[in-house]
Amino acid sequence: MTVPPRRRAALGAALVAxxxxxxxxxxxxxxxxxxxxxxxxFGTFGFEQAGLYDExxxxxxxxxxxxxxxERSADYYRALQTRLAAGSGLADIQGIEIGFVADVVxxxxxxxxxxxxxxxxxxxxxxxYDWKVEEATTSDGRVIGLGTDAxxxxxxxRRDLFEQAGLxxxxxxxxxxxxxxxxxxxxxxxxxxxxxxxEGTSFVDSPASVFSAAVYQGETxxxxxxxxxxxxxxxxxxxxxxNASVAAAEDMTxxxxxxxxxxxxxxxxxxxxxxxxxAWMLGYISEQAGEDASGAWDVAPLPGGAGNWGGSWLGVxxxxxxxxxxxxxxxxxxxxxxxxxxxxxxxxxxxxQEAAEDPxxxxxxxxxxxxxxxxxxxxxxxxxxxxxxxGPYDTQIQEAFTNALSTVAQGTAPDDAFQAALAEIExxxxx
Amino acid sequence: xxIASDDPRVxxxxxxxxxxxxxxxxxxxxxxxRLTRNRWGYAYVAPFxxxxxxxxxxxxxxxxxxxxxxxxxxxxxxxxxxGFGNYTELLQNEFFWNAARNTLTIGILSTVPxxxxxxxxxxxxxxxxxxxxxFRVAMLMPYATSIAAATLVFAQLFGHDYGLINTLLEAVGxxxxxxxxxxxxxxxxISVIVTWRWTGYNALIYLAAMQxxxxxxxxxxxxxGASRWQQFLHVTVPALKPTILFTIxxxxxxAVQLFGEPLLFSGNGMTSxxxxxxxxxxxxxxxxxxxxxxxxxxxxxxxxxxxxxxxxVVGIAGLIARRRARAER
Numbered sequence: 001m002t003v004p005p006r007r008r009a010a011l012g013a014a015l016v017a018x019x020x021x022x023x024x025x026x027x028x029x030x031x032x033x034x035x036x037x038x039x040x041x042f043g044t045f046g047f048e049q050a051g052l053y054d055e056x057x058x059x060x061x062x063x064x065x066x067x068x069x070x071e072r073s074a075d076y077y078r079a080l081q082t083r084l085a086a087g088s089g090l091a092d093i094q095g096i097e098i099g100f101v102a103d104v105v106x107x108x109x110x111x112x113x114x115x116x117x118x119x120x121x122x123x124x125x126x127x128x129y130d131w132k133v134e135e136a137t138t139s140d141g142r143v144i145g146l147g148t149d150a151x152x153x154x155x156x157x158r159r160d161l162f163e164q165a166g167l168x169x170x171x172x173x174x175x176x177x178x179x180x181x182x183x184x185x186x187x188x189x190x191x192x193x194x195x196x197x198x199e200g201t202s203f204v205d206s207p208a209s210v211f212s213a214a215v216y217q218g219e220t221x222x223x224x225x226x227x228x229x230x231x232x233x234x235x236x237x238x239x240x241x242x243n244a245s246v247a248a249a250e251d252m253t254x255x256x257x258x259x260x261x262x263x264x265x266x267x268x269x270x271x272x273x274x275x276x277x278x279a280w281m282l283g284y285i286s287e288q289a290g291e292d293a294s295g296a297w298d299v300a301p302l303p304g305g306a307g308n309w310g311g312s313w314l315g316v317x318x319x320x321x322x323x324x325x326x327x328x329x330x331x332x333x334x335x336x337x338x339x340x341x342x343x344x345x346x347x348x349x350x351x352x353q354e355a356a357e358d359p360x361x362x363x364x365x366x367x368x369x370x371x372x373x374x375x376x377x378x379x380x381x382x383x384x385x386x387x388x389x390x391g392p393y394d395t396q397i398q399e400a401f402t403n404a405l406s407t408v409a410q411g412t413a414p415d416d417a418f419q420a421a422l423a424e425i426e427x428x429x430x431x
Numbered sequence: 432x433x434i435a436s437d438d439p440r441v442x443x444x445x446x447x448x449x450x451x452x453x454x455x456x457x458x459x460x461x462x463x464x465r466l467t468r469n470r471w472g473y474a475y476v477a478p479f480x481x482x483x484x485x486x487x488x489x490x491x492x493x494x495x496x497x498x499x500x501x502x503x504x505x506x507x508x509x510x511x512x513x514g515f516g517n518y519t520e521l522l523q524n525e526f527f528w529n530a531a532r533n534t535l536t537i538g539i540l541s542t543v544p545x546x547x548x549x550x551x552x553x554x555x556x557x558x559x560x561x562x563x564x565x566f567r568v569a570m571l572m573p574y575a576t577s578i579a580a581a582t583l584v585f586a587q588l589f590g591h592d593y594g595l596i597n598t599l600l601e602a603v604g605x606x607x608x609x610x611x612x613x614x615x616x617x618x619x620x621i622s623v624i625v626t627w628r629w630t631g632y633n634a635l636i637y638l639a640a641m642q643x644x645x646x647x648x649x650x651x652x653x654x655x656g657a658s659r660w661q662q663f664l665h666v667t668v669p670a671l672k673p674t675i676l677f678t679i680x681x682x683x684x685x686a687v688q689l690f691g692e693p694l695l696f697s698g699n700g701m702t703s704x705x706x707x708x709x710x711x712x713x714x715x716x717x718x719x720x721x722x723x724x725x726x727x728x729x730x731x732x733x734x735x736x737x738x739x740x741x742x743x744v745v746g747i748a749g750l751i752a753r754r755r756a757r758a759e760r
Binding site for chain 1: 501504505506507524525526586587590591592593612697698699700701703706707720722723724725726
């Protein structure tokens with residue numbers, strides 16, 4: 001092939017230009033008047049699977065919805081932070097998770113549309129649990145996103161293992177036995193001490209199961225009211241550590257790393273009898289444990305009162321070219337009716353109190369979990385929940401504590417492990 | 432594809448008249464004409480240098496700049512100049528020294544067996560074996576496997592309850608080993624992954640160097656009654672010294688930068704290198720600081736410290752090579 005040099009250069013330039021153009025995305029209006037809205041999410045929000053996008057596009061033919069989803073929320077958060085710092089590359093709608101909502105509220109509120117300033121703010125925010133709105137509210141009253149799901153917690157347990165160990169399997173009776181974490185540990189001692197306990201099983205999957213659930217039951221968890229980390233002096237940390245380190249030191253945990261391979265495999269083999277489970281974890285458990293374990297699991301209330309783990313928001317970015325349309329979509333996706341659909345289709349528990357009190361949610365029972373009245377158990381937990389201050393480093397601080405608890409289960413003295421966790425936290429917060 | 436000959440001036444310039452020495456004016460014109468003549472040369476190398484400047488040089492300098500600041504990703508505009516504060520903090524930081532120690536031990540545990548096995552394999556493959564090409568290709572297979580895939584498989588093999596290795600250990604009467612949570616066991620497991628992946632690559636490099644050794648030397652050694660082992664020790668190894676030095680340098684750089692294996696070994700994406708940081712390497716510490724804790728200044732300081740460590744290693748290797756060259760002369 002002989003191409004004259006000049007044309008060759010032009011070809012090269014065109015190639016470079018097209019590569020550069022391919023690198024820049026973003027929402028756009030096509031010539032035919034349709035508007036494309038980009039939605040950036042992580043994990044499994046499940047709007048698409050529940051058919052909500054299709055329904056919305058049917059109701060609004062001029063809108064096209066394109067979702068980009070990153071599997072791990074940590075990876076998503078890294079990319080989101082980079083884009084917020086660079087001020088470009090943001091989608092019209094971005095998912096925000098409990099693990100980093102405090103960082104967004106504190107540092108990036110300006111990048112998101114303030115829903116408290118919307119004309120219909122009362123209607124928009126009124127149907128939520130108070131704590132759900134409060135978690136996404138800045139100190140000057142801006143609301144950076146509308147809540148999707150929530151993660152009210154309960155205690156999942158294996159009926160079959162409890163039966164073999166000679167323990168009661170009645171939900172109400174267990175709720176009474178483990179109304180406090182001390183009571184829960186007492187049941188754990190009975191389980192571990194039982195002569196008929198199935199070989200090779202432990203009472204609880206990991207010390208993290210106790211710690212992460214108990215820590216938000218205090219007045220404070222990891223932060224003071226201004227969002228500054230106070231790991232040494234928080235009452236929530238102190239009591240959660242006390243109970244979790246007892247569970248670890250007395251060897252009643254399988255000491256698995258949550259979400260690791262061995263933990264996943266342990267569901268199928270039935271290696272532990274209890275795990276504190278937010279509403280969204282029921283789907284995870286049934287998936288990992290498989291059909292064979294249907295009816296083996298059951299759900300009872302969480303020891304020590306209500307708890308919440310997880311939950312997300314949808315925010316509209318200020319840089320969006322189609323803010324009005326994006327706001328309308330977010331309002332629709334998070335409205336009570338759609339939250340009910342998300343519960344019935346995808347088992348995501350509503351953060352909208354109105355949705356949670358709807359009979360379709362409140363009266364729901366879960367067949368896989370021995371017909372447990374999950375709507376009522378999780379609804380009670382969500383309704384009893386008090387707002388606990390959150391901060392930007394909660395995820396990392398929690399990992400430091402749960403890692404340290406794993407070393408307690410391996411034989412480290414609890415006090416040494418606590419000091420190690422504080423040293424690790426100093427690396428995170430910068431001392 | 433001919434470029435230069437399109438231009439008649441090129442042919443003229445390429446063959447200057449041998450006799451008359453050029454006048455100054457012609458020299459200047461010639462220099463200019465050489466620039467225009469070479470413009471396609473510059474144009475063709477430009478993409479590399481543009482990419483290099485954008486994706487290597489700029490990040491390199493910006494990392495140095497960032498390392499002198501206290502800065503978080505959430506507040507990138509709020510960087511505070513702290514001079515060498517991040518470096519002094521790092522040198523007093525127990526986590527840094529822990530990571531440095533782990534990097535050193537994993538480096539030794541992986542590099543030494545790796546190079547020794549590679550040398551042995553190369554020596555064997557240097558003989559006329561049946562199916563030699565098959566063995567050579569097979570050896571390079573681990574190198575062609577992605578780190579992520581290999582590590583995920585090995586992490587399962589080394590699993591406590593359901594790992595194949597523990598199952599085998601139990602079958603022959605040993606206790607199960609909790610590979611992941613022990614310091615030595617986890618480091619050995621990671622070293623196995625590194626060794627598995629890089630042995631073949633190094634063996635091929637040795638093999639290439641061995642094939643350059645004149646056959647006369649082996650023949651002479653055979654005539655003198657040297658066994659194969661003696662041939663290996665007294666002919667092969669001395670001739671391979673420069674190659675061995677090269678592989679040591681490359682493996683050491685790889686060991687200092689070790690990152691993917693310890694990150695994925697935990698199986699759940701934790702960046703702390705185990706619950707008590709028992710297999711956290713410098714590379715992983717840097718990632719932990721930058722992308723879990725979002726302390727970019729500290730992470731940048733770690734990056735530059737790692738770079739300086741590598742420079743020292745390469746410098747030492749260079750010194751050894753020069754001393755050896757001088758001794759031979």
